[in-house]
Amino acid sequence: MLVFVALFVVLGLGLNVVVGFAGLLDLGYVAFFAAGAYTMGLLTSPGSPIDAGLNFWLILPMGILIASAVGLLLGLPVLPLRGDYLAIVTTGFGEIIRLFLINRDDLTRGSQGLSAIPRPDLFGYRIDSFTEWFYFVVAAAVIVGFCTSRLRDSRIGRAWEAIREDEDVAAAMGVNTTKYKLLAFASGAAIGGLGGVIYAAFIGFISPAAFSLQVSIDVLAIVIIGGMGSTPGVILGSLILIGVPRILQFRETSDFLANLGWLRDGLNGLIGAVDALTPGSIGRLPPAETWGAQLADDTRFIIFGALLVIVMVVRPSGLWPSSRRRLEFAHDDAPAPAPVTAP
Amino acid sequence: MTAAELIVDGLGMQFEGLTALADVTLRVPPGEIHGLIGPNGAGKTTFFNCLTGFYRPTSGAVYLSGQRIDGLPPHVITGLGIARTFQNIRLFANMTVLENVLVGQHQHIPVGGTDILSTRRPVYPTAVERLLILRGFPRAAVNGVIEIAGAIARPPRVRAAEAAAVSRARDLLAAVGLRGRENDLARNLPYGDQRRLEIARALATRPSLLLLDEPTAGMNPRKPPPWSASSAASATNSIPPSSSSNTRCASSWASAKTSPSSITAAKSPRAPVAIQRNPTVIEAYLGTRAIQGGGHAAP
Numbered sequence: 001m002l003v004f005v006a007l008f009v010v011l012g013l014g015l016n017v018v019v020g021f022a023g024l025l026d027l028g029y030v031a032f033f034a035a036g037a038y039t040m041g042l043l044t045s046p047g048s049p050i051d052a053g054l055n056f057w058l059i060l061p062m063g064i065l066i067a068s069a070v071g072l073l074l075g076l077p078v079l080p081l082r083g084d085y086l087a088i089v090t091t092g093f094g095e096i097i098r099l100f101l102i103n104r105d106d107l108t109r110g111s112q113g114l115s116a117i118p119r120p121d122l123f124g125y126r127i128d129s130f131t132e133w134f135y136f137v138v139a140a141a142v143i144v145g146f147c148t149s150r151l152r153d154s155r156i157g158r159a160w161e162a163i164r165e166d167e168d169v170a171a172a173m174g175v176n177t178t179k180y181k182l183l184a185f186a187s188g189a190a191i192g193g194l195g196g197v198i199y200a201a202f203i204g205f206i207s208p209a210a211f212s213l214q215v216s217i218d219v220l221a222i223v224i225i226g227g228m229g230s231t232p233g234v235i236l237g238s239l240i241l242i243g244v245p246r247i248l249q250f251r252e253t254s255d256f257l258a259n260l261g262w263l264r265d266g267l268n269g270l271i272g273a274v275d276a277l278t279p280g281s282i283g284r285l286p287p288a289e290t291w292g293a294q295l296a297d298d299t300r301f302i303i304f305g306a307l308l309v310i311v312m313v314v315r316p317s318g319l320w321p322s323s324r325r326r327l328e329f330a331h332d333d334a335p336a337p338a339p340v341t342a343p
Numbered sequence: 344m345t346a347a348e349l350i351v352d353g354l355g356m357q358f359e360g361l362t363a364l365a366d367v368t369l370r371v372p373p374g375e376i377h378g379l380i381g382p383n384g385a386g387k388t389t390f391f392n393c394l395t396g397f398y399r400p401t402s403g404a405v406y407l408s409g410q411r412i413d414g415l416p417p418h419v420i421t422g423l424g425i426a427r428t429f430q431n432i433r434l435f436a437n438m439t440v441l442e443n444v445l446v447g448q449h450q451h452i453p454v455g456g457t458d459i460l461s462t463r464r465p466v467y468p469t470a471v472e473r474l475l476i477l478r479g480f481p482r483a484a485v486n487g488v489i490e491i492a493g494a495i496a497r498p499p500r501v502r503a504a505e506a507a508a509v510s511r512a513r514d515l516l517a518a519v520g521l522r523g524r525e526n527d528l529a530r531n532l533p534y535g536d537q538r539r540l541e542i543a544r545a546l547a548t549r550p551s552l553l554l555l556d557e558p559t560a561g562m563n564p565r566k567p568p569p570w571s572a573s574s575a576a577s578a579t580n581s582i583p584p585s586s587s588s589n590t591r592c593a594s595s596w597a598s599a600k601t602s603p604s605s606i607t608a609a610k611s612p613r614a615p616v617a618i619q620r621n622p623t624v625i626e627a628y629l630g631t632r633a634i635q636g637g638g639h640a641a642p
């Protein structure tokens with residue numbers, strides 16, 4: 001579970017470059033994740049037609065490279081698009097990649113997926129246990145976090161921020177907006193690809209179903225809830241959005257809920273009362289032994305959604321905003337300079 | 344960069360039926376300060392947009408120091424030495440004052456590699472032209488990777504470039520009177536300071552030609568103009584805007600002496616009052632009767 005939290009920190013940091021730094025609303029981020037994962041899967045899974053049995057450590061840079069190429073592939077056609085239009089087109093892009101993975105089943109084995117992907121192995125040392133994986137992914141997240149914060153505090157980071165603020169003016173200041181937008185897409189994609197390779201090696205099985213729009217939305221939610229452009233925010237966002245729903249999936253949680261038999265009976269009574277008043281039947285809660293697990297499962301998205309709403313209402317700049325954003329929102333009450341127009 | 348000569352030849356700009364600029368021809372020799380005067384909607388801003396690559400003129404040509412620049416993308420034109428401010432201030436509102444000026448220095452912060460993505464790219468590429476951009480691609484990709492690697496590893500070379508840029512930015516800010524505001528967000532500055540910052544940011548691009556679009560718009564006519572011409576000029580080599588005690592005139596000034604479309608007025612920059620007495624100018628603002636009636640009747 002914690003491995004996933006760390007993995008989504010990596011993904012969040014990657015998307016943060018595109019959305020938080022450069023202000024490009026990318027809803028197709030899962031495509032890069034998939035590109036990385038399928039690089040790993042195709043080159044190592046025994047079921048793949050091009051299985052090369054390559055080592056994880058060789059594939060890692062390849063996956064990053066291929067994902068950046070996919071990032072450029074997405075970036076080029078969407079260069080002239082801004083805001084909402086960008087979000088729509090990138091959403092489509094993510095779906096295209098997923099459908100491609102399903103339909104090219106001669107290569108990807110379609111929805112059957114690729115299995116038995118080997119674990120990383122370096123000079124006989126294998127990353128196997130959950131603890132090892134956790135430390136491994138955390139290390140990856142730390143490295144990625146270091147890189148993105150260095151990028152933010154550089155000429156590139158400033159160019160991205162200027163594009164986010166006002167693309168035309170950025171160009172008038174000498175920033176080649178084409179180049180820097182592509183760089184943002186490519187760096188974000190590279191990190192997504194890294195996450196994908198790690199994911200495939202960790203899970204050992206990948207199929208197109210794992211690369212749905214929901215992943216893009218989850219990662220975007222992490223970035224927004226944590227605080228756009230903020231590294232600690234991404235960590236916090238991932239802990240909450242990936243961690244909490246999975247805690248709700250735990251045996252312990254469902255056992256706990258299963259013990260609350262009186263609550264189930266009470267709710268059933270209530271439902272029965274409503275049922276009596278309405279023409280159709282709205283059913284009853286599941287039997288006592290399974291309702292805990294089901295409830296945990298069913299409420300996951302409710303809690304997820306409620307959290308999103310609450311955070312956005314209470315802390316519009318995110319849970320842990322970047323110092324910049326904090327400044328922005330803190331000064332919201334300051335009197336805006338009166339835009340005096342020319343006579 | 345030293346001052347450069349601007350030549351505009353028969354420039355025209357048409358927006359689906361609306362002619363904003365027609366046959367603008369003018370020459371701005373190096374080192375001179377010129378004003379552009381005309382009523383609202385006359386096309387002054389449109390003219391600037393054509394010079395800086397924001398618009399692609401529908402006819403005519405623009406040359407800077409002998410090189411044809413119309414149709415080039417804005418960042419390339421900026422690199423060739425034209426800087427501008429905006430009539431309605433357009434700062435990077437959520438970046439700090441210092442960062443705004445640092446963005447202005449973008450092309451002057453060496454990061455290794457050569458910084459090129461097909462410099463001759465037209466502003467609004469067609470599908471074919473977009474494919475041609477791909478030809479410069481491998482080189483741009485290599486440069487991009489070098490720049491990213493430099494930003495992450497931050498070798499002494501990059502550190503030094505960054506430090507130099509920051510110190511130059513501080514100098515520029517001091518020159519326009521914004522010392523001590525470096526870490527404020529641009530949008531939290533008072534109006535006049537925002538104008539100053541815009542000028543500092545434009546100067547940071549090291550222009551040989553500086554275009555100021557109504558730099559005194561919305562300013563108090565009784566207070567001094569928003570910049571200190573002499574100090575800004577000494578901080579850079581560019582053409583400083585002239586400050587005039589006559590604010591009505593100063594506000595319609597910019598550094599080009601021209602005659603766009605309907606209105607006219609090419610005047611010696613050192614004689615703003617003379618501009619205001621020029622019959623063509625009076626006609627443009629007040630109509631023909633104003634001149635016939637001895638220069639003081641309003642329509």
Ligand SMILES: Nc1ncnc2c1ncn2[C@@H]1O[C@H](COP(=O)(O)OP(=O)(O)O)[C@@H](O)[C@H]1O
Binds near residue numbers: 358361382388389390
């Ligand atoms: N992008 C555009 N599309 C259509 N018309 C425009 C555009 N830009 C400017 N114009 C028109 O061109 C004319 C000149 O405007 P402008 O250059 O802003 O005048 P000025 O700066 O002298 O007040 C106006 O009639 C304006 O409506």
Ligand SMILES: [Mg+2]
Binds near residue numbers: 387388
């Ligand atoms: Mg104007």
